[in-house]
Amino acid sequence: MSTGELLNIQPDELQFPFELRKQISCSLQLSNKTDNYVAFKVKTTNPKKYCVRPNSGVVLPRSTCDVTVTMQAQKEAPSDMQCKDKFLLQSVIASPGTTTKDINPEMFSKEAGHNVEECKLRVVYVAPPGPPSPVREGSDEDSSPDSVSENGHSNVTEFTAASRTFNERDEHQGPTFETSAQVSKVTEERNSAIDQQRRLQQEVELLRRQVSRSRGGISLTYVVLVAVIGFILGYLLKRT
Numbered sequence: 239m240s241t242g243e244l245l246n247i248q249p250d251e252l253q254f255p256f257e258l259r260k261q262i263s264c265s266l267q268l269s270n271k272t273d274n275y276v277a278f279k280v281k282t283t284n285p286k287k288y289c290v291r292p293n294s295g296v297v298l299p300r301s302t303c304d305v306t307v308t309m310q311a312q313k314e315a316p317s318d319m320q321c322k323d324k325f326l327l328q329s330v331i332a333s334p335g336t337t338t339k340d341i342n343p344e345m346f347s348k349e350a351g352h353n354v355e356e357c358k359l360r361v362v363y364v365a366p367p368g369p370p371s372p373v374r375e376g377s378d379e380d381s382s383p384d385s386v387s388e389n390g391h392s393n394v395t396e397f398t399a400a401s402r403t404f405n406e407r408d409e410h411q412g413p414t415f416e417t418s419a420q421v422s423k424v425t426e427e428r429n430s431a432i433d434q435q436r437r438l439q440q441e442v443e444l445l446r447r448q449v450s451r452s453r454g455g456i457s458l459t460y461v462v463l464v465a466v467i468g469f470i471l472g473y474l475l476k477r478t
Contacts, residue, residue, distance in 0.1 A: 242355045244276045244329045245269060245297065252307055252325060256363040259311045266305040266327075266359075270297040277332040277341050280305060284323045295338050297329075316363070325359040 240250040246269040254262045270276045279294040289308040297303045307325070328346045330353065346354050 240357050240359070242329065242357055244272055244274075244331065244355050245278065245327075245357075246271055247327060247357055247359070250359065252359055252361045253364050254309050254321075254361065255366040256312070256315065256319065257366050258315060259313065261308055261311050263306055263308040266307065268297050268303045268305060268327075268329075270299055270301055270303075272331075273299045275299065275332040275334055275336050276329050277336060277345055278303075278327060278329045279341070279346055280307075281326045281328070282323065283325075286310075287323065288325075292338065294341050296332060296336050296341070319363045321361040321363050323361040325361070327357045327359065329355045329357075 240247040248267045248269070252264050252266070254264055256262065268278060276297045277294070278297060280290045282288050282290070287310055289310070291306050291308075295303060295305075330345055332340075332345070344350055345352060348354050
């Protein structure tokens with residue numbers, strides 16, 4: 239933290255986790271420790287490389303203000319990861335009610351007799367955060383492969399066991415399905431045979447009835463014929 243009479247600046251240096259071809263930002267917090275309005279302005283030795291928002295403003299009494307500094311994407315890494323860029327933060331007591339629109343360069347002019355407080359900040363490149371470390375696998379004594387879930391062994395084992403059980407179940411159920419189909423087929427054939435036998439019996443019975451009626455008709459005709467012949471013979475005999 240950089241401490242002045244007007245503002246406390248935290249942190250006291252701009253740290254950028256440097257990465258090629260990527261914009262990187264860091265923040266400054268300005269704390270007004272006075273009962274006055276404090277105007278500030280941020281300057282840099284390399285304005286094309288950095289973007290500061292806000293680059294000027296007013297910090298109200300006993301309040302804070304955050305400033306974001308963004309470094310543009312870089313195509314090349316500096317030698318030894320050292321940066322010579324610097325920032326200058328100027329602050330001055332402003333009139334009560336002053337707003338950002340009221341800020342002008344003359345307010346920070348020492349030649350005009352203003353008491354300007356300055357704080358220099360250097361730029362530091364730091365290593366970017368590395369990828370998360372992999373989860374360590376348990377030792378053979380502590381856990382078996384089936385009980386390890388972090389590296390995925392447990393899921394593979396459970397899947398293999400479930401597949402084996404499913405396959406065994408299919409093997410057991412396969413003959414059952416075939417047997418059921420055969421039984422159904424035999425049952426249908428038996429029912430069909432019974433229906434055919436029943437129809438044959440009905441046809442035979444019908445034929446029997448027709449034959450019986452035919453026989454009955456021949457006998458009656460024969461009796462009638464014999465009676466008629468007998469009657470005629472009797473009649474002739476009586477006449478003779």
